[in-house]
Amino acid sequence: xxxxxxxxxxxxxxxxxxxxxxxxxxxxxxxxxxxxxxxxxxxxxxxxxxxxxxxxxxxxxxxxxxxxxxxxxxxxxxxxxxxxxxxxxxxxxxxxxxxxxxxxxxx
Amino acid sequence: xxxxxxxxxxxxxxxxxxxxxxxxxxxxxxxxxxxxxxxxxxxxxxxxxxxxxxxxxxxxxxxxxxxxxxxxxxxxxxxxxxxxxxxxxxxxxxxxxxxxxxxxxxxxxxxxxxxxxxxxxxxxxxxxxxxxxxxxxxxxxxxxxxxxxxxxxxxxxxxxxxxxxxxxxxxxxxxxxxxxxxxxxx
Numbered sequence: 580x581x582x583x584x585x586x587x588x589x590x591x592x593x594x595x596x597x598x599x600x601x602x603x604x605x606x607x608x609x610x611x612x613x614x615x616x617x618x619x620x621x622x623x624x625x626x627x628x629x630x631x632x633x634x635x636x637x638x639x640x641x642x643x644x645x646x647x648x649x650x651x652x653x654x655x656x657x658x659x660x661x662x663x664x665x666x667x668x669x670x671x672x673x674x675x676x677x678x679x680x681x682x683x684x685x686x
Numbered sequence: 687x688x689x690x691x692x693x694x695x696x697x698x699x700x701x702x703x704x705x706x707x708x709x710x711x712x713x714x715x716x717x718x719x720x721x722x723x724x725x726x727x728x729x730x731x732x733x734x735x736x737x738x739x740x741x742x743x744x745x746x747x748x749x750x751x752x753x754x755x756x757x758x759x760x761x762x763x764x765x766x767x768x769x770x771x772x773x774x775x776x777x778x779x780x781x782x783x784x785x786x787x788x789x790x791x792x793x794x795x796x797x798x799x800x801x802x803x804x805x806x807x808x809x810x811x812x813x814x815x816x817x818x819x820x821x822x823x824x825x826x827x828x829x830x831x832x833x834x835x836x837x838x839x840x841x842x843x844x845x846x847x848x849x850x851x852x853x854x855x856x857x858x859x860x861x862x863x864x865x866x867x868x869x870x871x872x
Contacts (some may be wrong), residue, residue, distance in 0.1 A: 605721040612735070620736035623714050624745045631753070645720060649713075663781060 589617060589625060591668060594653065594661040597635065603648040626651060634660055689719045689729040690738050699743025702766075703750050746797060748774055752858050759851050767855070771862050782861060789850055796843045803836025 592611045596602060602610075608622045629635055634657030639647045653661070687695075693712055700708045715736070722732040736742070748770035755767035768786055772778050808831040815819045 605718050608718070618737035620739070620742045621745070623711070623718075624749065625740060627711070627746070628749055645724060646717070648717060648721070
């Protein structure tokens with residue numbers, strides 16, 4: 580898939596994953612790369628940017644296995660933004676699906 | 687590439703960032719390596735899955751430069767931001783450098799015209815000193831009128847420069863986020 584396009588979707592994926600619970604960076608990256616092929620390193624710049632935009636806050640928490648991990652928590656502003664993105668996504672996929680359906684019809 | 691090499695390359699490409707931020711970024715990636723190793727991956731595997739540290743560094747630097755130019759829009763900061771965004775890829779070379787050169791050209795032309803108008807009385811004076819005895823009142827009045835118009839142009843250019851700089855920075859920001867994270871709505 581096109582790289583530019585995928586990076587936009589990445590933002591949506593990260594926000595969705597943080598909607599129900601706080602997660603740390605590694606976990607986010609793994610969850611996403613289980614489903615979509617991504618360049619895993621590009622998630623951190625995204626996390627930093629979204630944190631600066633105040634969509635997340637971060638905190639450190641000790642883990643049982645080793646050093647403390649940085650957790651990301653969705654803010655109200657972030658949740659609002661997520662809902663916008665989801666609405667856009669549905670609209671977008673609906674449009675594309677419609678086009679695909681029409682295309683198949685002609686053949 | 688192992689962990690040390692990855693972090694070293696990333697650190698090298700983050701030299702323009704403030705110390706605190708750089709350390710923070712490196713910590714993020716270190717954490718990533720640590721957890722990956724706990725899960726039984728090798729350093730090499732993790733480095734490969736992360737992608738190019740230089741590209742990551744470029745993205746982070748560009749984002750930082752644009753942010754900085756936004757808060758303090760000095761000519762130097764703006765130039766740096768432009769270069770950083772251009773560095774993200776060939777795509778940006780075309781859609782950033784083109785408008786940038788055009789805007790700089792328009793602004794330079796405006797300032798040059800305004801400046802020339804303002805100093806036109808001096809030019810008349812100078813010309814009369816050089817070619818003594820060719821003085822004409824017409825020249826003097828026209829040059830004074832031009833000087834007045836020139837002052838308005840210069841004042842106009844001052845605000846135009848400010849507005850264009852601001853607009854262009856927004857475009858840069860939009861552009862950097864387009865490459866990094868798709869379209870966003872502010």
